[in-house]
Amino acid sequence: MLKADYQYYPLKFKRVSGTSRGVLTQKDSWFIRIWDDKNPDVKGIGECSIIPGLSSDDKPGYENKIKEICESIDDYWYYLEDGLTEWPSIYFGLETAFLDFQAKGSKVLFPSDFTNGKAQIPINGLVWMGDSGYMKEQIQQKLEDGFDCLKLKIGAIDFKEEINLLQSIRKDFGSDKIELRVDANGAFSPVDALNKLKVLSEFQIHSIEQPIKAGQWKEMADLCLASPMPIALDEELIGVHAQSLKKELLDAIKPQYIILKPSLLGGIKGSQEWIDLAEERNIPWWVTSALESNIGLNAIAQWTYTLNNSMPQGLGTGQIYSNNIVSPLFMHKGFLAYDICGKWEI
Structure with a gap:
């Protein structure tokens, strides 16, 4: 029983x-x-x-x-x-x-070359919002750790300061060396979003996540059409459960990318449904954790590897907690890997 x-x-x-x-x-x-x-x-x-x-x-x-x-x-x-x-x-x-x-409690939910320790998952290095000094400190550390794809949270400090940060990165590292992604978490207003995107595009940004708040389909569709840089939908997908509504959203907004966070989108099942609909429309995607512990991150990472997506994924959050669960997951030079000799301590 x-x-x-x-x-x-x-x-x-x-x-x-x-x-x-x-x-x-x-x-x-x-x-x-x-x-x-x-x-x-x-x-x-x-x-x-x-x-x-x-x-x-x-x-x-x-x-x-x-x-x-x-x-x-x-x-x-x-x-x-x-x-x-x-x-x-x-x-x-x-x-x-x-x-x-x-899986008999083994934590190996999707056996693969990843869980066998033979393959790794490319990931982006996450740079949290803060004052410019703190953000510079994080950027330097990520570069030293071997990341060649950085994701910067923007929208909380002065926009000019954020532009100065991007300038300082591009001064030393071209787009052939470092891929830059930015995440506004809906911080821009529809009125000034396009102008800010034009400024950001000067720094060869790979994409921007959720430039304006979710729920403004018309405004977001207009941005996706006019933006000089690709837009990725993130928060926009949250709370959209019915398959018919998912189709309607993608067809109305026509984003350049979508981002999947399983614990926000109804698990692996709900995320896979978004992926299938996106691929039918030739919309690329990647997977991101939603600040889970290593228990949730392990499940997301193992599933993600089976999807054969070569883009850097957003799975680099395993080291942000002081009381995280000890696991075989580890980061190595911009990759997430699985140590077959590693132990779980739950």
């Missing part, structure tokens, strides 16, 4: 991390564990976690929903079909807990 329980595990940032929505010092996470009472030592584990102000299921009743699922785990099929449409991060936790349970 199946059994399940959960544990609350707040993740502590090593350093205050800034976005255009404010600063983060802690991230609420819960771990779901599933086992068969005939073999209680073999447990599958999955992570449910939310980002305040971003996750569509950041709302009252979150932990009670996890509790309900654990108490009704024999009805897992209901939850894995349509029962968690409004709780995408809980779906991701339950989905990956079952994958781990089926």
